[in-house]
Amino acid sequence: MKDVAARAGVGLKTVSRVVNGEPGVTQDTERRVQEAITALGFRRNDSARVLRKGRTSSVGLVLEDLADPFYAPLNRAVEEVARAHGALLINGSSAEDPERERELALAFCARRVDGLIVIPAGHDHRYLEPEIAAGVATVFVDRPAGGIAADAVLSDSHGGARAGVAHLIAHGHRRIGFIGDRPRIHTAGERLRGYRTAMADAGLPVPDGWVSLGPTTPERVRAEAERMLSGEHPVTAFFTGNNRVTVTILRVIAQLPHPVALVGFDDLELADLLSPGVTVVAQDAARLGRTAAELLFHRLDGAEEAPRRVELPTRLIVRGSGELPPGES
Amino acid sequence: MKDVAARAGVGLKTVSRVVNGEPGVTQDTERRVQEAITALGFRRNDSARVLRKGRTSSVGLVLEDLADPFYAPLNRAVEEVARAHGALLINGSSAEDPERERELALAFCARRVDGLIVIPAGHDHRYLEPEIAAGVATVFVDRPAGGIAADAVLSDSHGGARAGVAHLIAHGHRRIGFIGDRPRIHTAGERLRGYRTAMADAGLPVPDGWVSLGPTTPERVRAEAERMLSGEHPVTAFFTGNNRVTVTILRVIAQLPHPVALVGFDDLELADLLSPGVTVVAQDAARLGRTAAELLFHRLDGAEEAPRRVELPTRLIVRGSGELPPGES
Numbered sequence: 001m002k003d004v005a006a007r008a009g010v011g012l013k014t015v016s017r018v019v020n021g022e023p024g025v026t027q028d029t030e031r032r033v034q035e036a037i038t039a040l041g042f043r044r045n046d047s048a049r050v051l052r053k054g055r056t057s058s059v060g061l062v063l064e065d066l067a068d069p070f071y072a073p074l075n076r077a078v079e080e081v082a083r084a085h086g087a088l089l090i091n092g093s094s095a096e097d098p099e100r101e102r103e104l105a106l107a108f109c110a111r112r113v114d115g116l117i118v119i120p121a122g123h124d125h126r127y128l129e130p131e132i133a134a135g136v137a138t139v140f141v142d143r144p145a146g147g148i149a150a151d152a153v154l155s156d157s158h159g160g161a162r163a164g165v166a167h168l169i170a171h172g173h174r175r176i177g178f179i180g181d182r183p184r185i186h187t188a189g190e191r192l193r194g195y196r197t198a199m200a201d202a203g204l205p206v207p208d209g210w211v212s213l214g215p216t217t218p219e220r221v222r223a224e225a226e227r228m229l230s231g232e233h234p235v236t237a238f239f240t241g242n243n244r245v246t247v248t249i250l251r252v253i254a255q256l257p258h259p260v261a262l263v264g265f266d267d268l269e270l271a272d273l274l275s276p277g278v279t280v281v282a283q284d285a286a287r288l289g290r291t292a293a294e295l296l297f298h299r300l301d302g303a304e305e306a307p308r309r310v311e312l313p314t315r316l317i318v319r320g321s322g323e324l325p326p327g328e329s
Numbered sequence: 330m331k332d333v334a335a336r337a338g339v340g341l342k343t344v345s346r347v348v349n350g351e352p353g354v355t356q357d358t359e360r361r362v363q364e365a366i367t368a369l370g371f372r373r374n375d376s377a378r379v380l381r382k383g384r385t386s387s388v389g390l391v392l393e394d395l396a397d398p399f400y401a402p403l404n405r406a407v408e409e410v411a412r413a414h415g416a417l418l419i420n421g422s423s424a425e426d427p428e429r430e431r432e433l434a435l436a437f438c439a440r441r442v443d444g445l446i447v448i449p450a451g452h453d454h455r456y457l458e459p460e461i462a463a464g465v466a467t468v469f470v471d472r473p474a475g476g477i478a479a480d481a482v483l484s485d486s487h488g489g490a491r492a493g494v495a496h497l498i499a500h501g502h503r504r505i506g507f508i509g510d511r512p513r514i515h516t517a518g519e520r521l522r523g524y525r526t527a528m529a530d531a532g533l534p535v536p537d538g539w540v541s542l543g544p545t546t547p548e549r550v551r552a553e554a555e556r557m558l559s560g561e562h563p564v565t566a567f568f569t570g571n572n573r574v575t576v577t578i579l580r581v582i583a584q585l586p587h588p589v590a591l592v593g594f595d596d597l598e599l600a601d602l603l604s605p606g607v608t609v610v611a612q613d614a615a616r617l618g619r620t621a622a623e624l625l626f627h628r629l630d631g632a633e634e635a636p637r638r639v640e641l642p643t644r645l646i647v648r649g650s651g652e653l654p655p656g657e658s
Binding site: 075 | 394408417422433583599600602603
């Protein structure tokens with residue numbers, strides 16, 4: 001800063017005024033200081049600034065899995081809203097590890113973000129209580145918080161899964177397998193509940209062998225699907241709990257000699273181009289992100305109502321795979 | 330901090346020692362201070378810490394488009410390497426806007442990241458010179474820097490496109506259309522150059538009407554494809570410059586009465602399940618990210634060699650769409 005002052009031929013106080021956007025500096029002086037700053041590569045130091053002002057105009061987003069295409073439009077929507085509010089978005093992913101979620105969220109808080117949007121991996125968010133008490137606005141998205149009262153923006157997983165399974169039943173299926181994500185994931189449980197509701201609505205029994213929750217690795221999903229397709233009462237249709245499962249089931253089905261029906265939770269980019277097209281229960285990921293981010297900035301603007309839970313509808317998109325009749329097996 | 334000291338029954342200096350991990354504090358005292366911190370929700374203040382220490386153990390990643398699935402594995406690979414080095418990854422996207430790229434990169438620097446990985450949207454990176462001079466390690470990935478000497482990790486776009494187009498020529502095609510991204514994007518230009526090299530290698534002329542660079546919106550790509558498919562000398566095959574273009578061309582081709590061959594740059598998640606499967610020139614996006622991140626930490630470890638340019642090979646994956654013979658048209 002001394003070098004900048006010397007080069008611009010002004011005092012330290014003047015440099016400080018220019019850097020902090022304070023009044024009392026002529027245009028000509030400001031220009032000279034700016035040129036000196038550019039010439040010397042003076043690094044604007046936000047760390048010092050944060051200590052003085054409080055607000056950092058940044059928000060943190062804790063994602064689940066950066067490689068899951070479902071989260072890409074959500075991420076982008078949050079970034080667009082943050083940008084429209086003049087805030088920088090900082091993000092990172094938990095890779096579905098509760099400890100890593102905690103680390104990331106606290107690292108963002110330590111960097112003094114104004115607000116946090118969290119796709120939770122864990123079920124206990126009491127670790128955020130001191131941060132929230134200290135004024136960090138926090139909104140959960142895709143899955144609710146655990147152990148604390150907090151804003152949450154979710155898709156209607158139960159209703160969506162129920163409608164998707166009812167669609168298969170309406171097309172004549174009675175033996176429908178459900179393969180979903182790990183049981184500790186809120187949405188996996190809700191979608192399984194939707195499946196059970198639809199089966200119960202139709203008076204259909206659900207043997208244990210037709211339901212499988214666990215990691216969405218291709219190996220596990222393939223083995224479970226092959227198990228459900230064999231034996232005395234093979235399933236004639238699948239309802240899949242998310243897009244990672246759907247992709248593997250599509251590969252399993254493609255190799256079978258007889259058609260098997262499928263409705264998947266989450267849309268896929270090329271779902272309309274497969275033969276048959278893939279019938280899905282689509283979430284609006286961009287709307288989830290946008291709604292969560294808008295709620296966050298609403299809180300940052302000082303809104304002090306009780307925590308809200310927003311549930312967005314899903315949409316059944318009929319393309320062919322969910323309308324196949326039960327085959328001979 | 331005074332409250333913590335009072336609650337723990339110690340002096341301010343002791344609290345400071347515990348918070349900063351300095352020696353000279355008994356285990357019992359440390360425990361009491363930690364308990365007081367937890368009870369009071371004392372916010373660890375990294376902003377103050379940064380001012381004292383210099384290194385922040387964080388790196389910034391400037392992405393291009395958060396909603397393009399190509400970047401998801403790259404992003405994840407960078408995050409994994411950063412995590413293995415104990416560093417926090419902060420990222421954001423430029424949405425292909427050079428001004429926004431600059432804003433983001435400088436915002437990360439202002440937050441004092443140790444290093445930057447940039448997928449550049451612009452061509453002039455001299456704005457980073459003061460930051461680099463101040464010690465911010467910087468690696469460019471997917472596209473090279475402009476106006477400065479800097480590390481870059483790229484795919485062999487020219488060689489990959491050349492091999493993809495040669496593959497179509499080997500299957501009998503003479504009239505091949507090229508549709509790619511905007512001409513100011515380095516990879517778009519390189520892939521067009523690869524197309525021209527392959528056509529020249531085979532002694533084939535390239536009328537202007539067979540080449541189109543521009544935004545990858547479905548509307549533009551569809552209009553250009555339909556133009557190339559009509560007229561006196563319609564193309565019998567397409568080479569597409571990236572996955573955004575390929576997705577639209579697949580939809581155009583699916584509606585045609587006669588088969589049209591296609592080789593696309595970039596792989597797609599369901600490419601193997603379409604009929605025919607989509608032949609692609611695949612980049613290894615995860616390896617791009619991993620290589621760039623490892624190079625960044627190599628620099629952060631003090632490596633001072635001249636800037637490096639690493640070029641990763643692409644891989645032709647044959648699945649059916651690129652092996653269709655020229656149809657009657």
